Amino acid sequence: MSKKPSDPSKWHPATLAIHGLGRLPKAHHAVSTPIMHTSNYYFDTADEVEDFMRAKGQGKVIREHEYARYGNPTQQETERKLAALEGAEKAVLYSSGMAAVLLTIMTFMKPGGHIIFTGDCYRQTRDFATNFLGKFGMDYSIADPTADAIEKAIKPSTNIIFTESPTNPYLRVLDIPAIVKVAKARRIMTIIDATLATPYNIKPIEMGVDVVLHSATKYMGGHNDLMAGVALGSAPLMTDLYKMQRMLGATPGPLTCFLLERGLKTFGMRMEHHNRAGLAIAQMLEAHPKIEKVWYPALESHPDHKIAMEQMKGFGSVISFLVKGGNAETRKFIDALDLFLITPSLGGSESLVTQMWAMSFFDYSEEYRRNIGMVDNLVRLALGLEDVDDLIADLKQALDQI
Numbered sequence: 001m002s003k004k005p006s007d008p009s010k011w012h013p014a015t016l017a018i019h020g021l022g023r024l025p026k027a028h029h030a031v032s033t034p035i036m037h038t039s040n041y042y043f044d045t046a047d048e049v050e051d052f053m054r055a056k057g058q059g060k061v062i063r064e065h066e067y068a069r070y071g072n073p074t075q076q077e078t079e080r081k082l083a084a085l086e087g088a089e090k091a092v093l094y095s096s097g098m099a100a101v102l103l104t105i106m107t108f109m110k111p112g113g114h115i116i117f118t119g120d121c122y123r124q125t126r127d128f129a130t131n132f133l134g135k136f137g138m139d140y141s142i143a144d145p146t147a148d149a150i151e152k153a154i155k156p157s158t159n160i161i162f163t164e165s166p167t168n169p170y171l172r173v174l175d176i177p178a179i180v181k182v183a184k185a186r187r188i189m190t191i192i193d194a195t196l197a198t199p200y201n202i203k204p205i206e207m208g209v210d211v212v213l214h215s216a217t218k219y220m221g222g223h224n225d226l227m228a229g230v231a232l233g234s235a236p237l238m239t240d241l242y243k244m245q246r247m248l249g250a251t252p253g254p255l256t257c258f259l260l261e262r263g264l265k266t267f268g269m270r271m272e273h274h275n276r277a278g279l280a281i282a283q284m285l286e287a288h289p290k291i292e293k294v295w296y297p298a299l300e301s302h303p304d305h306k307i308a309m310e311q312m313k314g315f316g317s318v319i320s321f322l323v324k325g326g327n328a329e330t331r332k333f334i335d336a337l338d339l340f341l342i343t344p345s346l347g348g349s350e351s352l353v354t355q356m357w358a359m360s361f362f363d364y365s366e367e368y369r370r371n372i373g374m375v376d377n378l379v380r381l382a383l384g385l386e387d388v389d390d391l392i393a394d395l396k397q398a399l400d401q402i
């Protein structure tokens, strides 16, 4: 028999990431959630099939699983924990962060509708807007990441405001309650990609956001070894999302779900480390004579410092900065780093570094790149879980070599 939990509503994120909203019975009393590698789940009798289908039609659950595209037990357990962590009624897991982003937009967009995206949002999300939305009869605008600019971009046909906070690479932090106020007054849905913040550092549902998205590939998985995405919100909204997800089969496999759930067990500790490391290294870089400018929301020099201090508990481990000099100096610095791997992504155990224009914006024209701030000397660090003193020493020795 499962015990009743004390009061999970009082638990902190580190506890919720391990226990969800309490203990559920598990096969063979296993402590970890077993990986159920099967594509289908059998019925014992023909009558059982009929009973199951009838109950399903009436919205009742008399047994959980039937076919793996519709979900698997490891996924269900992971979704339960993610929902508890986010303070959402329900979660829907996807095979990648982009599957979560695109299928959420596609589920809620309307023909003739208009979506506002904030600039500086993830490149693939922006590319979806510019290259594909028109084909579905949707219009879109890209607004600056401020509540004022978003309000000005609203049209009578606007039905979704899609934001990120913090954005990437400039880590702009949006005034979420102000955006929600503007949206609710006009019955516009708000969707936020909070990958860079995680539920450890920001709580968009408490601020009234309708749907929160994360690339779980990042901090939630936490080890640079899986791809997954998640959408979180009210039960009715998540039911709509689930219909599309199960149809398309953008379902994460059982092994991915196991790795993600396992990663969540150290989520609280990892986020504490990421927040501490991010702050220490941002401060070190800002004081360094070979650095021109640093973007990190905890720094007073950041344009959204005040909003960030009000809304966020910590600021994570992504730091963007300009190296003094141009392309050559920036590359010399990157190549001299010992502990940082040159690759995109963030939120894992290994520290990563990217020269933004070359890694993520290479195929754009130079003029366009400059317009969106992807200058030659812009570097983004995604700190891992190594000792902070070792990372500082590595960054300093690499800067010395310029």
Ligand SMILES: Cc1ncc(COP(=O)(O)O)c(C=O)c1O
Residues within 6 Å of the ligand: 096, 097, 098, 099, 101, 122, 164, 168, 193, 195, 196, 214, 215, 216, 217, 218, 227, 228, 229, 345
């Ligand atoms: C903010 C943000 N959203 C979404 C994604 C897409 O996630 P995934 O790579 O898991 O598809 C990324 C990936 O870097 C991201 O940084």
